[in-house]
Amino acid sequence: MYSAQEQRELLQKTEYYLSQIKDSATVLNAEDVEPLKKVLGYHEWKYYVKNDPVISDKEYDELFKSLEKTEAAHPHLISSDSPTQRISADASGDFPTVRHLEPMLSLSNSYNLEDLRKFHDQVIRKLKEEEDIAIQYAAEPKYDGSSISLLYENDVLVRAATRGNGIQGDDITQNVRTLRTVPLHVPFSKFDIYRAELRGEALIRLDFFEKINQAREKNGEALFANPRNAAAGGLRMKDPRDTAARGIEMFVYQIGYAENREEEEVLSRFNTHAETLKVLDQLGFKTSFPDHKVFDNVDDLFPFLEKWETARSDYPYEIDGMVVKVNPLDLHRKLGSTSHHPRWAIAYKFKARQATSRLLKVDYQVGKVGTITPVAKIQPVSLAGVTISSVSLHNEEFIRSKDIRLGDRVLVERAGDVIPYIVKTLPEFRDDSQVEIHFPKYCPVNDTEEKVELVKMQDEAAWRCPRCICGQQPLQKMIFFVSKDAMDVAGLGKSLVERFFTEKMVATIPDLYQLDYEKISRMEGFGEKSAENLKKSIEASKNRSLKRLLYALGIHHLGKRSSAIIAAEVNEIFDLEDWDEEKYNNLKDIGPVLAKNMTDFFQEKKNLDMIHRLKELGVNTYSTEEDRPTEIKDGPLSGKTILFTGALQQVSRKEAQKAAEQAGAKNISAVSSNLDYLVVGEKAGSKLKKARELGTVEIITEDEFYKILEE
Ligand code: IVH
Numbered sequence: 001m002y003s004a005q006e007q008r009e010l011l012q013k014t015e016y017y018l019s020q021i022k023d024s025a026t027v028l029n030a031e032d033v034e035p036l037k038k039v040l041g042y043h044e045w046k047y048y049v050k051n052d053p054v055i056s057d058k059e060y061d062e063l064f065k066s067l068e069k070t071e072a073a074h075p076h077l078i079s080s081d082s083p084t085q086r087i088s089a090d091a092s093g094d095f096p097t098v099r100h101l102e103p104m105l106s107l108s109n110s111y112n113l114e115d116l117r118k119f120h121d122q123v124i125r126k127l128k129e130e131e132d133i134a135i136q137y138a139a140e141p142k143y144d145g146s147s148i149s150l151l152y153e154n155d156v157l158v159r160a161a162t163r164g165n166g167i168q169g170d171d172i173t174q175n176v177r178t179l180r181t182v183p184l185h186v187p188f189s190k191f192d193i194y195r196a197e198l199r200g201e202a203l204i205r206l207d208f209f210e211k212i213n214q215a216r217e218k219n220g221e222a223l224f225a226n227p228r229n230a231a232a233g234g235l236r237m238k239d240p241r242d243t244a245a246r247g248i249e250m251f252v253y254q255i256g257y258a259e260n261r262e263e264e265e266v267l268s269r270f271n272t273h274a275e276t277l278k279v280l281d282q283l284g285f286k287t288s289f290p291d292h293k294v295f296d297n298v299d300d301l302f303p304f305l306e307k308w309e310t311a312r313s314d315y316p317y318e319i320d321g322m323v324v325k326v327n328p329l330d331l332h333r334k335l336g337s338t339s340h341h342p343r344w345a346i347a348y349k350f351k352a353r354q355a356t357s358r359l360l361k362v363d364y365q366v367g368k369v370g371t372i373t374p375v376a377k378i379q380p381v382s383l384a385g386v387t388i389s390s391v392s393l394h395n396e397e398f399i400r401s402k403d404i405r406l407g408d409r410v411l412v413e414r415a416g417d418v419i420p421y422i423v424k425t426l427p428e429f430r431d432d433s434q435v436e437i438h439f440p441k442y443c444p445v446n447d448t449e450e451k452v453e454l455v456k457m458q459d460e461a462a463w464r465c466p467r468c469i470c471g472q473q474p475l476q477k478m479i480f481f482v483s484k485d486a487m488d489v490a491g492l493g494k495s496l497v498e499r500f501f502t503e504k505m506v507a508t509i510p511d512l513y514q515l516d517y518e519k520i521s522r523m524e525g526f527g528e529k530s531a532e533n534l535k536k537s538i539e540a541s542k543n544r545s546l547k548r549l550l551y552a553l554g555i556h557h558l559g560k561r562s563s564a565i566i567a568a569e570v571n572e573i574f575d576l577e578d579w580d581e582e583k584y585n586n587l588k589d590i591g592p593v594l595a596k597n598m599t600d601f602f603q604e605k606k607n608l609d610m611i612h613r614l615k616e617l618g619v620n621t622y623s624t625e626e627d628r629p630t631e632i633k634d635g636p637l638s639g640k641t642i643l644f645t646g647a648l649q650q651v652s653r654k655e656a657q658k659a660a661e662q663a664g665a666k667n668i669s670a671v672s673s674n675l676d677y678l679v680v681g682e683k684a685g686s687k688l689k690k691a692r693e694l695g696t697v698e699i700i701t702e703d704e705f706y707k708i709l710e711e
Helices: 004-020 030-049 057-073 113-126 206-218 227-234 240-245 273-282 298-314 329-335 396-401 473-482 494-502 509-514 517-522 528-543 546-552 560-567 573-578 581-585 592-603 605-616 653-662 686-694 702-710
Strands: 097-099 137-143 146-153 156-162 168-170 195-204 248-259 293-295 319-326 345-349 354-366 372-383 386-392 409-413 421-425 641-645 677-680 698-701
Touching: 004 030, 004 057, 030 057, 057 354, 113 298, 113 319, 113 329, 113 345, 137 248, 137 273, 137 298, 137 345, 146 227, 146 248, 156 168, 195 206, 195 227, 206 227, 248 273, 273 329, 293 298, 298 319, 319 329, 372 409, 386 421, 473 494, 473 509, 473 546, 509 528, 509 605, 517 528, 546 560, 546 573, 573 592, 573 605, 581 592, 592 605, 641 653, 641 686, 653 702, 677 686, 677 702, 686 698, 698 702
Parallel strands: 641 677, 677 698
Antiparallel strands: 097 168, 137 293, 137 319, 146 156, 146 195, 195 248, 319 345, 354 372, 354 409, 372 386, 409 421
């Protein structure tokens, strides 16, 4: 449909317009209308027909809204071929095309409370209310899947179709019939409904999706980018059995159209959207009913939406926002729709977790044991509310396997608390300016006099600088030493340590405890007060636990958990001078590599000297209260193992696990005969099944769990 040349030009224009648009209210010039229409048409094709978007939904929205605004400023330029004037791109045509009884529209988007209030104002205005009246709204998850319409006649499923261009879609009845979540016979006649067209979303559970991709990886097949693509592809399989194997589920969230035998519209049978959901739920569909909630006022919605945004990562399916719908159905009729979306509903989109940006350059950082980490500097983008300008590229292999080049446009993702990463490059955007990334051969910091060649250890992905005197290593070690998880010196961050280091006020870790505070108070940006505060927090760090001190030493492969395990075994850090590898190996969860690193470290005189100096300077080297194993011996769950599964209703999973630990239980991650309790939340899946099969696990509800805690 589009030639390579055309695509290249459209992608250049995409970048140009994205850079022009400050927000969705940017009005462009009259001469931008035509090219912008083409750009949007192209992205609709990429998204809907090819299932392979190259810009994020939010970026698409911004382009779309700018076109709308620009057209509004020059109404004579509005033509019927504009993306704002029709619903969407062409249906793909592999299956017979069928017409929906009622168009399947899109939703307009909102991103914050203000947008929602604006939506409410529009509702009020459209209803011609004199003043602001309270309107009841229902909110429910916005499933990020593939939308489907289901047609029932005479209580039987007669047709299922993809959304297609909204007016007509592809007939995929045979495939949809294989989805167990879609009932083939439904007693609509009880409600005097002869014909009903339902709307819903086909989805794949996230855990199942991972399994599909694992299997594909094993078989050398291309991986799916996300569950939505896997579901959309699955619905178009030539053989319905292949569809069935993909584990697709269908959530129904709306009755689009219903009529009785006399062909009279009968949706008015139900009073509210919530009631419709309840009926659909009762009729045997999987629906948003369990997850929806009704509010009497637009302002009351917000905490619920925010709660879902936080809970998003615990939800077993991909959701990209919430849908807010006017609850009374008579108002739906009064409000009607534009050609693009109903006026009675709006999507509240969660903060984008993906965005595209350009890779500007690669910096090479030297870590505490000399590891060289390539870090991509990208054009700053906002991701889930945080501006991201650098993203780790991990190692040389990562760069090669993703074929990342300097100057590439890249897709960046930040999911939940996860640090941002590059999902893929978008080679579609390449012109002639991209160049290969040459991983350095020599230490990037130590390149003044004689160059230090980087080395790569067997079985390790990272290149390292073998020189201990490598300029930055002592600096990196100090930065790590004071960091939050290590000695946690508040107010002493990376840049300050760097500053002290370049001003030659510190060279090695013990120097941090001999700072000249008088001098500091005279340094730019400091005063007596801030120097005093710094001193206080450095002094406070002298009393840290032994496990923190151990961890802070930055021994290769020594993590927080292993530090705690080792610290629990000794009285003072110097006891470790007498430990051999075997002694470490005897500890649970300590492997041979770490055992070797530990013994090497504690046999090296210069390391011991450093710790002795720290001790002289007042740093605690003894085991503390915090270091003793925290096993709770007399809790109601002492000695028991426990596992939480499914969506918990009362607290987050983390909180529940913490409560279990405080009651003496040990949280484990898999169902086996070692498991004592399985606590099941809503929609528990494979773990519950396995526990039932085993028969040895005590399966309890969330409420029962809390009863035990109260004992
Ligand atoms: S109601 C007339 N409810 O989001 C449109 N849509 O971005 C009424 N979607 O095409 C849609 N979850 O495929 C509605 N709970 C939900 C939804 C939902 C996902 C999809 C739907 C729609 C798209 C719009």
